[in-house]
Amino acid sequence: MTEKNYIDVVYESSKKPFTTYPEKLIKFLVKKYNLKKNSKILEMGCGRGEFLNEFTKLGMNGFGIDLSNFAKNYCENAEIKVLDVSKEPIPYSDNSFDIVFSKSFIEHFYYPEEIFKEAYRILKPSGILINLTPEWKYIYRSFYDDYTHRTPFTKKSLEDIHHVAGFNNVKVQSFKQLPILWSENFITRNTFAIFSELSRFLVPENFRMTNKWIRFSKELMLLSSATK
Secondary structure: OOOOOHHHHHOOOOOOOOOOHHHHHHHHHHHHOOOOOOOEEEEEOOOOOHHHHHHHHOOOEEEEEEOOOOHHHHOOOEEEEEOOOOOOOOOOOOOOEEEEEEEOOHHHOOOHHHHHHHHHHHEEEEEEEEEEEEEHHHHOOOHHHOOOOOOOEOHHHHHHHHHHHOOEEEEEEEEOOOHHHHOOOHHHHHHHHHHHHHHHHHOOHHHOOOOHHHHHHHOOEEEEEEEO
């Protein structure tokens, strides 16, 4: 039997097809953090490459690392390197990147503090680290549905791990993966935010996976940023 890797199984395209979500998320983050065109960005755990690809489409110089080479097929405008960062250092020199980004990555390690130390090392002075990781408070029921999850995070633990690695200007917030809630229109954003909270409280847990609105109203992420 041919052995399959994590990306092939968990993110197999027929189960989790490519969507417009990466484009919406990256445009939101670029605006939120005022990320500049021509910035040099590294995505840790770039997976299928769909988020890194959006950064490159916005004019950034993209680099990615992952256990899988899947992203090489999808994100042709970025340099992708295959490695296990739990066993070897990130293969870039000190002060190399303007931005280091990860989504659903740091929770996969027994010792995530080593990842933060490496991110700090390769960032340029004043460079920014942006992370998205599941928020334990809201996702504890399903966190270990992913057998590769190792370390859950709370707001406090995520803030502390940044400071231990030497980062400044650490900001951590709860974040829902529902683009309508990022709208610049105050009325739209807040109206749907109320509906989302009602869905989180009132819809029974066994309906969580029936649609994305219910799932991502219940499964909050932590969005963090910090500078070197």
